[in-house]
Amino acid sequence: MLTLERLEIVQDDFRLTADWTLPMGARAAVIGPSGAGKSTLLMAVAGFLAPTSGRILWQGQDITAIPPGKRPLSILFQDQNLFPHLTIAQNVGLGLRPDLRLASDDWRQVEGALERVGLGGMGGRKPAQLSGGQQGRAALARVLLRARPLLLLDEPFAALGPALKAEMLGLLAELAAATGATVLMVTHDPGDARRFADLTVLVADGVASPPVETAALFADPPPALRDYLGREA
Amino acid sequence: MASGARPLIAGAVALLIVALSLGSATVTALSATSWQMTAADWAAVRFTVVQSGLSAIASTLLAVPLARAMVRRRFWGRGLFLRLLAAPFLLPTIVAVLALLAIFGRSGPVNAGLQVLGLPALSIFGLHGVVLAHVFLNLPLACRMLVHGWQAIPAERFRLAESLGMGPGPQFRHLEWPMIRAVAPGAAVLVFLLCLTSFAVALTLGGGPAASTVELAIYQALRFDFDPGRAGLLAAVQFTLCAGVTLVAMRLTRDEGFGAGLGRAHPVPAPGGWRLAVDALVLGLGALFLLSPLAALLWRGVPGLAGLPSGVWVAAGRSLVVAVVSAVLASAAGLALVQARVTGARWAELAGMLPLAASGLVIGTGLFLVLRPFGAVERLALPVTVLVNATLSLPFLVRLLLPEARQVEADYGRLAGSLGLVGMARLRLLVLPRLARPLGFGTGLSAALSMGDLGVIALFAGERSVTLPLMVQRLAGAYRMEAAGAAALVLVALSFALFWGFDRMGARHADA
CATH class of the missing domain: 1.10.3720.10 (MetI-like)
Known part of the structure; x- marks a missing residue:
C-alpha cells in the first residue's frame, strides 16, 4: 500500500500536492496535461526529488528519506534505461546485485529472466544491437530480478509504435500479475489507461487527485479531464 | 545518495591543492626578509x-x-x-x-x-x-x-x-x-x-x-645565491601576477x-x-x-643516438617513473574532484583550477623552504617533482573531464541511483567505462607534460636525481650539442609514446 501523506512539491512557481493511498496490487495510470507534474510526482515517489513537506509511506513505513536505490520499488524512465557500455546480461544482472559480483547461479537467473521476456540467448549483446522493443524487454527483465513490490513507469514505451507498445503493456500486465506488484504508470494516452489500469490518478491544476476507477472516471470526466481530452470525451 | 568515501577523497585532494598552492604562496611570502624590491x-x-x-x-x-x-x-x-x-x-x-x-x-x-x-x-x-x-x-x-x-x-x-x-x-x-x-x-x-x-x-x-623572468630569478636566488629571503619575495610577486591573470x-x-x-x-x-x-x-x-x-x-640528433652516455638512459628511466606516477596521481585526483563537482560541490572545481595561479617554482620554493629544516632536499627531488607535476596538470584534467562527467551524470545518474549503484560499484561499472576516453587522453597529456617538465626538478636535483629534460639542458649547457640533440630525441619519443599509450588505453576501454 503506497500512501502519499499531505505531500507537497514546490519548485519555483510550480506546486503539486497529493494526499491519497494506492492499494496493494493495484495498477494505476497517471494522466493529465503536459507540464502538470506527472513525472514530478513519480520522481518524488522514486526518491530523486525531495518533497517540500509531507511523507511517502510504503506499508505504513516512512520511506521519504531513503535513497532511491534502497526504496522498495523499481522505475523505468522514458529513455536511458540501459547502460550502453554493459551487455544485456550485465544490465539485467544489476537487478540482482548493483556491484555485479554474481555467482553462476545468479547468471542462470539472469538467463531465465531474459527467456521470460523473450530475449533468450541475447545476453551477450550490447543495447545498441537491440531494437527499441527488445531494449524495453531487457529493462523489464531487470525489473523482474529486482523483485520490488512497487513499479513506477515514466512512459518508457512512448517512443514505440502502437502495436509494439500494446505488446509491451501486455507483457508488463502479465509480469505484474505474476509477481503481484503494484504499478504506477505515467501516460499521456487515455487508451493506455483504459486498457491497462483499473485505477487512474488525474494530475491537473497543481493537484494529483486520489485514484478512482478508470472506467467510471472516463464515463463521467471531471472538467479538468474533459479539457485535457478535448472533443474525444 | 553517494557513499561517504568519495567526497572525503575529493576533500582531501582539495586540501592538498590549497596547501600546495596557497600554502606555498604564504610560506614564501612569510620568508621574504624584506619587501624592498x-x-x-x-x-x-x-x-x-x-x-x-x-x-x-x-x-x-x-x-x-x-x-x-x-x-x-x-x-x-x-x-x-x-x-x-x-x-x-x-x-x-x-x-x-x-x-x-x-x-x-x-x-x-x-x-x-x-x-x-x-x-x-x-x-x-x-x-x-x-x-x-x-x-x-x-x-x-x-x-x-x-x-x-x-x-x-x-x-x-x-x-x-x-x-x-x-x-x-x-x-x-x-x-x-x-x-x-x-x-x-x-x-x-x-x-x-x-x-x-x-x-x-x-x-x-x-x-x-x-x-x-621572475621564475628564473626565483631559481637563481635559491640555487646560486642561496638567498631564501629574496626567493620568497619573488615567489610572492610571481603568485600575485599569475593569480591576477588567471582570474582574467x-x-x-x-x-x-x-x-x-x-x-x-x-x-x-x-x-x-x-x-x-x-x-x-x-x-x-x-x-x-x-x-x-x-x-x-x-x-642533428639521430647520429648521436648510438654514442649516448649511459647516464641518459638512467635519467630516462627516472623520468618515465616520475611521469607515470604523477600522471596516474593527477587523473585520480582530477576524477575525484570532477565527480564531487558533478554531485554538487562547487568548491571542487575551484580547487582544480587553483594550480593555474601557482607556478612550478612558487610551489617548489614553498616546499623547499618547508622541507629544508628536515635535511638534504636532494633526496626528496623526485617525490617533490611528482607532486608538483601532478598538481600543475590538474587544471587541464579538470577542464577535460568536467563536461564529459556532467553528460554521464545527466544521462545515467538517475538510472544508477534507482538501481542503487553507488560508491566503488558506480565508479567501476559506470564512471570509469563512460569516461575512459577523456581519462586516457588526459592521463596521456599529463604524463607527457610531466615527462618534459624542466622546472621544479632544476631547483631540487642533486647528482642522483637528474631527469631526462635536466640532462638534455646540462648537455646543451656544456656545448655537447650532438649528445644533447640525441637525448632530446629520446625525450620527445618517450613523451609522445607515453601520450599515445595512455590515449590508446582509454580508447580501447571506451566501447559503445
Whole structure:
C-alpha cells in the first residue's frame, strides 16, 4: 500500500500536492496535461526529488528519506534505461546485485529472466544491437530480478509504435500479475489507461487527485479531464 | 545518495591543492626578509610581463590568418597538419629550444643564409629569442582555439550570407570578425598566462640581468645565491601576477576541448584568386616555421643516438617513473574532484583550477623552504617533482573531464541511483567505462607534460636525481650539442609514446 501523506512539491512557481493511498496490487495510470507534474510526482515517489513537506509511506513505513536505490520499488524512465557500455546480461544482472559480483547461479537467473521476456540467448549483446522493443524487454527483465513490490513507469514505451507498445503493456500486465506488484504508470494516452489500469490518478491544476476507477472516471470526466481530452470525451 | 568515501577523497585532494598552492604562496611570502624590491627584481618583473605580452600578441595575430587558411582550404596532409598542431603541447620545452637553436642558432641555416647575403648574424639569445620560442610553442594552441571558433560558426550563416550576395569582405565583417573578437582575447590571455611561468626557455635563451623572468630569478636566488629571503619575495610577486591573470583568463576563455575532431565538412567558403595565393603562402610559411625546427632536430640528433652516455638512459628511466606516477596521481585526483563537482560541490572545481595561479617554482620554493629544516632536499627531488607535476596538470584534467562527467551524470545518474549503484560499484561499472576516453587522453597529456617538465626538478636535483629534460639542458649547457640533440630525441619519443599509450588505453576501454 503506497500512501502519499499531505505531500507537497514546490519548485519555483510550480506546486503539486497529493494526499491519497494506492492499494496493494493495484495498477494505476497517471494522466493529465503536459507540464502538470506527472513525472514530478513519480520522481518524488522514486526518491530523486525531495518533497517540500509531507511523507511517502510504503506499508505504513516512512520511506521519504531513503535513497532511491534502497526504496522498495523499481522505475523505468522514458529513455536511458540501459547502460550502453554493459551487455544485456550485465544490465539485467544489476537487478540482482548493483556491484555485479554474481555467482553462476545468479547468471542462470539472469538467463531465465531474459527467456521470460523473450530475449533468450541475447545476453551477450550490447543495447545498441537491440531494437527499441527488445531494449524495453531487457529493462523489464531487470525489473523482474529486482523483485520490488512497487513499479513506477515514466512512459518508457512512448517512443514505440502502437502495436509494439500494446505488446509491451501486455507483457508488463502479465509480469505484474505474476509477481503481484503494484504499478504506477505515467501516460499521456487515455487508451493506455483504459486498457491497462483499473485505477487512474488525474494530475491537473497543481493537484494529483486520489485514484478512482478508470472506467467510471472516463464515463463521467471531471472538467479538468474533459479539457485535457478535448472533443474525444 | 553517494557513499561517504568519495567526497572525503575529493576533500582531501582539495586540501592538498590549497596547501600546495596557497600554502606555498604564504610560506614564501612569510620568508621574504624584506619587501624592498631591488632594481634587478623590477627588471625581472618587467621582462616577464613584456615577453609574455609580446608572445601573446604575436601568437594570436599570426594564428588568425593561419587558422583561417586551415579552416577553408583542403590540401594534402591537412589532417596530419591539424593533428601536429596539438603536438607542441606535448613537446618538452627544452626540446623546442634545441630545435629552434638548430635553425636559428649561430651555425643554423638562417644565419648561414644571412652570411651569404652579407647581412649581420642574428642572435637567438635575449628578448627576441624568448619571444620566438614562445610563439613557436604557443602559436599552435592559439591557432587551434581559433580553428574551433571558425568551425563553431553555423554553416547556415555562411549560406545565408552568400544567398544575400555578400562577398568575402562583408562575410568577414559580419560573420568571421565577431567570432575573432570573441575568441582571440581568450587565446591571447591563455598564452600570456603560460608565458608568465616560463622557466626553461628563459633559462636557455634568456639569462643575465637584462633577460630574466621572475621564475628564473626565483631559481637563481635559491640555487646560486642561496638567498631564501629574496626567493620568497619573488615567489610572492610571481603568485600575485599569475593569480591576477588567471582570474582574467577564467573570464575570457571558454571550455576548450583539446581532443575535438576536426575532420567534418567545412562550412567556410573558399574564395579563389589572390586570396588562394595568400592562404597558400600563409600555410607554407606556417608549416615551415613549425615543422623545420623539428626536422632539423631529427637531422642533428639521430647520429648521436648510438654514442649516448649511459647516464641518459638512467635519467630516462627516472623520468618515465616520475611521469607515470604523477600522471596516474593527477587523473585520480582530477576524477575525484570532477565527480564531487558533478554531485554538487562547487568548491571542487575551484580547487582544480587553483594550480593555474601557482607556478612550478612558487610551489617548489614553498616546499623547499618547508622541507629544508628536515635535511638534504636532494633526496626528496623526485617525490617533490611528482607532486608538483601532478598538481600543475590538474587544471587541464579538470577542464577535460568536467563536461564529459556532467553528460554521464545527466544521462545515467538517475538510472544508477534507482538501481542503487553507488560508491566503488558506480565508479567501476559506470564512471570509469563512460569516461575512459577523456581519462586516457588526459592521463596521456599529463604524463607527457610531466615527462618534459624542466622546472621544479632544476631547483631540487642533486647528482642522483637528474631527469631526462635536466640532462638534455646540462648537455646543451656544456656545448655537447650532438649528445644533447640525441637525448632530446629520446625525450620527445618517450613523451609522445607515453601520450599515445595512455590515449590508446582509454580508447580501447571506451566501447559503445
